[in-house]
Amino acid sequence: MxxxxxxxxxxxxxxxxxxxVGGIGYNIYMPASSLELIDGIGxxxxxxxxxxxxxxxxxxxxxxxxxxxxxxxxxxxxxGIGPKGALALLSVMTVDExxxxxxxxxxxxxxxxxxxxxxxxxxxxxxxxxxxxPALAFDVPARDDEPSGKRxxxxxxxxxAEALVALGYSQTESYKAVRSVENCDDVESVLKEALxxxxxx
Numbered sequence: 001m002x003x004x005x006x007x008x009x010x011x012x013x014x015x016x017x018x019x020x021v022g023g024i025g026y027n028i029y030m031p032a033s034s035l036e037l038i039d040g041i042g043x044x045x046x047x048x049x050x051x052x053x054x055x056x057x058x059x060x061x062x063x064x065x066x067x068x069x070x071x072x073x074x075x076x077x078x079x080g081i082g083p084k085g086a087l088a089l090l091s092v093m094t095v096d097e098x099x100x101x102x103x104x105x106x107x108x109x110x111x112x113x114x115x116x117x118x119x120x121x122x123x124x125x126x127x128x129x130x131x132x133x134p135a136l137a138f139d140v141p142a143r144d145d146e147p148s149g150k151r152x153x154x155x156x157x158x159x160x161a162e163a164l165v166a167l168g169y170s171q172t173e174s175y176k177a178v179r180s181v182e183n184c185d186d187v188e189s190v191l192k193e194a195l196x197x198x199x200x201x
Contacts, residue, residue: 002051003048004048005019005021005026005028005046005047005049006044006045006046008044009039009041009045011025011041012035012040012041015029016028016029016035017030017035017062026060027060028049028060028061029061029062029087030047030061030087031063031068031091033090034063034064034068037064047063048062048064048066050069050072059083071090072086072087072090074132075089075124075128077127078123078124078127079123080123081116084115085116088113088114088115089113093109096176097172100172101125101171102132103175104171104174106170106172107122109170156190157178157190160178160190160191160194163187164177164198173198174194177197180194181193181194
């Protein structure tokens with residue numbers, strides 16, 4: 001019903017903001033990671049929203065990007081993960097980190113979120129693995145704008161991530177480090193830069 005709201009931040013709380021739009025203050029529940037990115041009271045912000053209709057309440061959940069909102073909608077389709085559980089997940093992991101964890105089957109990382117046990121984490125991976133595009137994990141622009149060049153770089157990054165996992169790093173950490181690498185010429189170069197970056201995480 002409500003695609004997004006754009007207005008002035010009137011209040012910031014632990015789990016929500018109050019956004020003033022046309023003289024009306026909307027309570028919008030948001031992930032902690034998103035709340036940290038809001039400039040402060042008085043700033044103008046655009047929030048993409050999901051409206052939850054219950055018998056006793058209408059609740060608005062908000063996100064700073066449409067991508068985050070779309071991923072949230074995927075999360076709440078998983079049995080055992082309600083609106084609050086999905087919000088808790090996105091509070092401790094970014095959408096990219098969740099994608100990496102799902103694609104690599106890293107249930108341990110997902111299970112660290114409050115209220116998400118091992119069984120729920122496994123169910124999330126099973127339910128969403130086919131709904132998360134593998135290309136999104138390593139979405140790197142090709143130098144010559146050719147799809148074949150992009151596929152080649154993605155393959156280099158995939159192999160580098162697998163090598164890091166073999167060295168004992170977690171799958172999610174490996175995906176995260178490899179994706180942050182700028183030099184994608186070959187697996188050795190990616191590994192060298194990724195290991196340097198991982199020492200800073």
